Amino acid sequence: MLADADHLPHTLLEENAYAKGSPRYGGLELADALEEIVALHDASNIAAVIVEPVAGSGGVIPPPAGYLKRLRELCDKHDILLVFDEVITGFGRTGNAFAAQTFDVQPDIMNLAKALTNGTIPMGVVIADRTIYETFMSSAEFDSQIEFPHGYTYSAHPVACAAALAALDVYERDDMWQKSAELSKHLERAVHELRDEPYVTDIRNYGLAAAVQLEGIAGEPGKRPLQATIKCWEKELYVRCGGDTLQLAPPFISTPEEIESMCGKIRETLREI
Ligand SMILES: Cc1ncc(COP(=O)(O)O)c(C=O)c1O
Numbered sequence: 001m002l003a004d005a006d007h008l009p010h011t012l013l014e015e016n017a018y019a020k021g022s023p024r025y026g027g028l029e030l031a032d033a034l035e036e037i038v039a040l041h042d043a044s045n046i047a048a049v050i051v052e053p054v055a056g057s058g059g060v061i062p063p064p065a066g067y068l069k070r071l072r073e074l075c076d077k078h079d080i081l082l083v084f085d086e087v088i089t090g091f092g093r094t095g096n097a098f099a100a101q102t103f104d105v106q107p108d109i110m111n112l113a114k115a116l117t118n119g120t121i122p123m124g125v126v127i128a129d130r131t132i133y134e135t136f137m138s139s140a141e142f143d144s145q146i147e148f149p150h151g152y153t154y155s156a157h158p159v160a161c162a163a164a165l166a167a168l169d170v171y172e173r174d175d176m177w178q179k180s181a182e183l184s185k186h187l188e189r190a191v192h193e194l195r196d197e198p199y200v201t202d203i204r205n206y207g208l209a210a211a212v213q214l215e216g217i218a219g220e221p222g223k224r225p226l227q228a229t230i231k232c233w234e235k236e237l238y239v240r241c242g243g244d245t246l247q248l249a250p251p252f253i254s255t256p257e258e259i260e261s262m263c264g265k266i267r268e269t270l271r272e273i
Pocket of ligand 1: 052056057085086087088113114123124
């Protein structure tokens with residue numbers, strides 16, 4: 001089925017439908033929308049721009065070519081901090097440790113979670129650029145502090161730290177991010193083969209993540225993917241649904257055969273619902 005703009009989330013450009021990886025069109029124009037926000041509010045009232053390098057639960061929306069670099073330029077121009085939410089993309093999902101490396105854009109702050117401990121123990125991390133750290137540490141208010149402080153009940157919890165260190169060891173030992181990069185080629189091929197299946201209006205992928213956009217049921221957004229998710233579950237496949245998308249983020253230890261089988265079950269499901 002051809003992409004129809006009515007079936008895409010409103011921020012997506014029709015000409016980018018079925019793009020593999022980062023889509024080609026609109027990156028600079030979409031980033032330039034920040035200029036309008038700056039003109040409206042004035043840069044002095046904007047502390048930071050927060051962005052997921054690849055929007056995840058919004059439906060796996062990769063940034064169009066040039067988008068993140070342009071955001072970086074505009075943030076530098078207006079002295080606004082750029083924050084990458086790498087909760088999903090961090091630790092290998094895009095084929096490098098961080099999406100910041102994959103897209104060659106350095107944020108001022110990064111927040112991380114999920115794969116930090118391989119999801120085994122709750123833990124979140126915020127990383128700040130040295131200039132931010134030094135700004136805090138050199139201010140008179142911080143004279144009595146020995147470190148850049150943030151105090152939560154479970155800050156630096158030893159069990160979470162142990163889980164994070166163990167996960168990082170395994171990622172390094174098993175070259176896990178390289179595995180993720182290699183597997184992403186299989187995912188890209190297999191998921192785009194669903195293009196002509198019923199209800200499919202767009203397919204997006206980046207790294208080891210992909211989304212299949214389905215034609216929504218009028219007046220009942222989200223219902224069709226939910227029906228598909230339930231069918232997939234009956235086939236012993238868990239697929240996340242959100243909005244009118246099916247969202248896939250297989251484990252890095254998956255095999256190409258498992259990726260094939262996952263897409264095969266989605267194909268069967270789309271033909272059955
Ligand atoms: C991109 C992104 N940022 C932030 C969060 C929230 O993270 P947490 O549940 O660790 O607070 C999530 C949760 O799924 C997420 O996907």
